[in-house]
Amino acid sequence: MFIRSIYFFRQLLTLCGIIVLFASCKKGWLNETPSSQIPSEVQFSTEGGFRDALMGVYIGMSKPSGYAKDMSWHLMDRLAILYAPYTSTTPYIDFQDFNYTSVRSRPIVDGMWDVCYNNIANINNALTNIEIKKSILDPINYNIIKGELLALRAYIHFDLIRIYGHGNFSGRPELASRLAIPYATVYGKDDPPQLTYTATFQLMEADIDMAIDLLRKDDPVYTAAQHPAGYYDRVNINGFYNNRTLRMNYYAALALKARVLSWEGASARKVVARDIANEIISNAPAHLITAASSTNKVLMGEDLFSLNIQGFSLITDLLLNASNATNYNAVFLAQAAAEELYETDNPDIGLADFRYNTLTELQVRGRVPVKLRQEGNDYISKNRMPLIRIPELYYIAAEDYIDTDLAKAIQYLNIVRQARGILQDISAGSDKQTVKDELTKEYRKEFLSEGQLFFYYKRLGFTTYPGLAADRVANDALYVLPYPANEIEFGGRIQ
Incomplete structure (x- = not known):
């Protein structure tokens, strides 16, 4: 059983006013430091300051304009047309027409950009100071905290590419030489340069590889390191490295x-x-949860990486509620659309699938995804927003096997389907296109309320997808959200 970290939750409740952005710039990535906030030299004078700074990044990622809403289950799934259209004016209604520059849409689009670069600025400040103050950190803390910070820097930059950058690189080799989003590696007031996608991915992979090397040494989740008993006792203050x-x-x-x-x-x-993907499937503590073993709707035993969103219920429980006909902000699927999505015309596929019969719920206005709804969740699984889960690794492996070992691809997809309760396997005699179609169906079913489907369509260059109007082409105008206007006007950015 996962152990709830007392330290983690204490930090989530107290650090919002502690973690700071220490300088100013014209675009608001770095905000001026009020006198009530802690100067950098004080913040990073102790090991505890580095722990607090790291927790501050997670808090920053957990804002509604970040992964608590817009960058995950809410806006991204609306762009993938998983939810029924709004019938009344809401702040998000223009996204139904992929209008990213309206007076309603623009603040939301800009808000995601700002929260990402603010978090990146805090990461860079901590990374600068962790080298300056390396001597005050226990080597275990140094390796893990620096490893987390580097991986988080890459994670956030990558999602900036997934939202504001281009997709379908395998079909568009000319993109390699185009300018990508700014990859910020230095803390300060100077604007980070725009580099080509090739150079940007090189920086991203360098961050990830360094993070992997550091975390392999000391991360408790990596049990192959075989550290002696008591190895973490001196650094696991109040459960800092639990869960x-x-x-x-x-x-x-x-x-x-x-x-x-x-x-x-x-x-x-x-x-x-x-x-x-195969290494993770074989060795990670995360595992597929079966219909019979499922004890929480968020499926937390499958998590490789998730966020704890304090006050998550204030966001999810209002929106994931279609029981009131006048809740015009409600997020739900039309019943007919849910039946099509989960293939309920075949009882051995749709009706048997616990993603349909358990993780969605029929209410007055339609069928509501309840994976993230906090009402009724047990204490252990409350407030979790999954960001990476183990099924995705099966799908990544299967996608390559479609071209190299079709039988293996079918096997991997069937493993996930069987775990979900589906009784009918994909036929061993299926051709390549059929298996590709089944993979897409799995992405649509599996990641409802997680925000991954839009990125799947974009990555592979789908020119249309379910729910998209027949006269609309899914191209860059749809897939690439615009940079903030001041990035273009004052920063000279090229998108």
Whole structure:
């Protein structure tokens, strides 16, 4: 059983006013330090200051404009047209038409950018100081905290690419030489330069590889290191290293690398991503939860990386509630759309699938995904927003096997389907296109309320997808959200 970290929750409640952004710049990535906030030289004068800074990054990622809402289950799944359309004006209604520049949409689009770069600035400040103050840190703390920070820097930059950058790199080799989002590695007021996608991915992979090397040495989740009993006693203050799936960890960093390599798209990169996926499947503590063994709707035993969102219920329980006909902000699927998604016309597929019969619930206005709804969740699984789960690694491996070992691809997809309660396997005689279609169905079913489907479509260059109007083409105008206007006007950015 996962152990709840007392330290973690104490930090989540107290650090919001402690972790600081220490300088100013014209775009607001770095905010001026009020007198009530802690100067950098004080913040990083003790090991505790580094722990607090790291926790502050997770708190920053957990904002509604970050992974508590817009960058995950809410906006990204609306762009994937998983939810029924709004019938009344809401702040998000223009996203239904992929209008990213309206007076309603623009603050939301800009808010995601700002929260990402603010978090990156805090990460860079901590990384600068962890080298300056290395002598005050226990080597275990140094390796793990620095490893987490580096992987988080790569994680956030990668999601900036997934939202504001281009996709379908395997089909568009000309993108390699285009300018990508700024990859910020230095804390300060100077604007980070825009580099090509090739150079940007090189920086990202360097961060990930360094993080993996550091975390392999000392991350408690990596048991192959075989540290002696009591190894972590001197640093595991108040359970700081308990429940590693609520933090970036060794296997999460590996999974991130597999995601990035898949996005780059070249066959050789996908082979490496597949091999990484197999390593994680074989060795990570996360495992597929079966319909019979499921005890929590968020499926936390499958998490490789998740966030603890304090006050998550204030966001989810209002929106994931279609029992009131006048809740115009409600997030739900039309019943007919849910039946199509989960293939309920075949009882051995849809009706048997606990993603349909347990993780969605029929209410007055339609069928509601309840994975993230906090009402009724047990204490251990409350407030969790999954960011990487083990099924994705099966899908990454299967995607490569479709081209190299079709039987293996079918096997991997059937493993997940069987865990979900589906009684009918994908036929061993299926052709390549059929298996590709089944993989897409799995992404649509599995990641409802997690925000991964839009990125799947974008990565592979789908020109249309379910729910998209027949006269609309899914191209860059749809997939690439615009940079903030001041980045173009004052920063000279090129998108």
